[in-house]
Amino acid sequence: MKYIISRTFKFEAAHRLLKNYTGKCTSNHGHSWLIKLHLEGDNLDEKDMLIDFQELKILKTWIDENLDHASLLWEMDPMCQYIKESGQRIYVTKKNPTSEHIAEVVLHEAIRLFENSRIKVQCVEVNETCTTGAKIIS
Numbered sequence: 801m802k803y804i805i806s807r808t809f810k811f812e813a814a815h816r817l818l819k820n821y822t823g824k825c826t827s828n829h830g831h832s833w834l835i836k837l838h839l840e841g842d843n844l845d846e847k848d849m850l851i852d853f854q855e856l857k858i859l860k861t862w863i864d865e866n867l868d869h870a871s872l873l874w875e876m877d878p879m880c881q882y883i884k885e886s887g888q889r890i891y892v893t894k895k896n897p898t899s900e901h902i903a904e905v906v907l908h909e910a911i912r913l914f915e916n917s918r919i920k921v922q923c924v925e926v927n928e929t930c931t932t933g934a935k936i937i938s
């Protein structure tokens with residue numbers, strides 16, 4: 801038997817897609833992003849929890865400090881320089897800042913924050929609109 805818990809986080813951020821991309825998402829635009837984190841494990845703790853939901857707030861803190869009200873931009877995007885020089889919030893990504901890649905970024909952070917001998921990150925789901933999203937499975 802396996803336990804799976806989840807928590808949803810939200811943040812506001814702009815992004816644009818430039819790498820090998822020519823659609824309308826090359827224009828900087830904003831989304832209300834939703835992130836759904838799933839953790840799994842076989843054994844509960846002494847409180848009969850996989851993990852206290854309160855402990856998941858540390859990921860919300862990371863999201864607020866890094867992604868919220870930032871421009872999520874590919875490292876080769878020439879707009880990075882302007883955003884930095886004008887003192888605006890920026891999160892620079894190694895790949896196009898697609899839902900898929902943002903899910904990958906958050907997955908790595910969640911693994912760093914939560915994984916131990918009892919808890920594994922199962923997946924991270926990112927929605928950039930109410931109809932579109934991506935999921936990455938660990």
Ligand SMILES: [Zn+2]
Binds near residue numbers: 815829928
């Ligand atoms: Zn978008």
